[in-house]
Amino acid sequence: MAKVDLDDVTKRFGSGGDGVVAVDDVSLEIEDGEFVVFVGPSGSGKSTLLRIVAGLEKQTEGDVVIGDTVVNELGPRARDIAMVFQNYALYPNMTVEENMAFGLKMSTDMSDDEIETRVTETAEKMGIGRLLDNTPGEMSGGQQQRVALGRAIVRNPDVFLMDEPLSNLDAKLRTEMRTEINRLQNELDVTTLYVTHDQTEAMTMGDRLVVLNYGELQQVGTPLECFYRPANRFVAGFLGSPSMNFFEGQTEGGTLRLDGFDFDLTQEMQSAVGSRNEFVLGIRPEDAKIHETTRPSHELEAEVDVVEPMGSISYVYLRATEQEGDRTFIVETDGQRAIDEGQTVYVEIPDDDVHLFDAE
Numbered sequence: 001m002a003k004v005d006l007d008d009v010t011k012r013f014g015s016g017g018d019g020v021v022a023v024d025d026v027s028l029e030i031e032d033g034e035f036v037v038f039v040g041p042s043g044s045g046k047s048t049l050l051r052i053v054a055g056l057e058k059q060t061e062g063d064v065v066i067g068d069t070v071v072n073e074l075g076p077r078a079r080d081i082a083m084v085f086q087n088y089a090l091y092p093n094m095t096v097e098e099n100m101a102f103g104l105k106m107s108t109d110m111s112d113d114e115i116e117t118r119v120t121e122t123a124e125k126m127g128i129g130r131l132l133d134n135t136p137g138e139m140s141g142g143q144q145q146r147v148a149l150g151r152a153i154v155r156n157p158d159v160f161l162m163d164e165p166l167s168n169l170d171a172k173l174r175t176e177m178r179t180e181i182n183r184l185q186n187e188l189d190v191t192t193l194y195v196t197h198d199q200t201e202a203m204t205m206g207d208r209l210v211v212l213n214y215g216e217l218q219q220v221g222t223p224l225e226c227f228y229r230p231a232n233r234f235v236a237g238f239l240g241s242p243s244m245n246f247f248e249g250q251t252e253g254g255t256l257r258l259d260g261f262d263f264d265l266t267q268e269m270q271s272a273v274g275s276r277n278e279f280v281l282g283i284r285p286e287d288a289k290i291h292e293t294t295r296p297s298h299e300l301e302a303e304v305d306v307v308e309p310m311g312s313i314s315y316v317y318l319r320a321t322e323q324e325g326d327r328t329f330i331v332e333t334d335g336q337r338a339i340d341e342g343q344t345v346y347v348e349i350p351d352d353d354v355h356l357f358d359a360e
């Protein structure tokens, strides 16, 4: 087991005007045994960062430290890591047993008997004990991914690196494997770096989240910190589904004048705002409330555009009556509540649940 430190890591592909900064000056300390999830949209630099830790890609600047060793000059085999990929990357002509034993044969001096015992035990733990003689072509995607995980675990590495390992699986299996990986990580307590673009995986899997955009760290924190106290508008919009609603506006004294309504800033907000005056107010769909009659505070008159029933909840797409343009925003309500399309409603935006961001 080992800690992983990234010190001012930058990766540029190409040079000059055509160059891309895939990872932009990232510094991060990952503790021994920690489970860290890297999340961000496609192209935000997640895979490149993981590949740099793996030694599959060389950073342009900065240091990577695994345990107490600066590994900048070490190739993947010389780093004590095991990687699990989206496409499983199993050897198609080898059986499960051979696939799992391969890394051990290449990188340790264990005897064949020891290897066989360890492979069998790990296969049992992963629920693939009866598949040991099968080849990858004879197995489902879920089974193949279990084998890929088993192959990583059997090597007992210092660090696990997982790059979107669940994205080829169907929704039900994905949920199942998510729980399985959480359980294994808890049990094995191995430092794990996990890459995903899926915000459900991000919220449910790691001890800490690292949110990336354009190769830059946006926020590092527990999933709940990132969700409830997003560092900026990007993080706020990325975590949560449907996304947070945003309203742009200017402050005037203690009031934020937004497109279509005014919002009275609390004392606390006013001190946070200081002398700046361009702001974005964010409210999650589950935090706003719909009323059928007017209410005294922070209300926004709106017309119901579409109601999307989801079972226990519904998403109500609203169009602010006095708002210019035809931007809609979303409020979550109880699924049993009768709300008609075309109906006029009044939206309450509770003080405690809003987020204020600097305008970009």
Ligand code: ADP
Residues within 6 Å of the ligand: 013, 014, 020, 021, 022, 040, 041, 042, 043, 044, 045, 046, 047, 048, 049
């Ligand atoms: P993510 O994993 O978040 O989808 P990547 O790390 O794959 O993002 O890519 C980050 C950026 O680096 C993207 O703009 C991508 O096009 C670019 N990139 C990644 N690999 C290469 C490469 N081998 N050559 C050139 N550009 C690359």
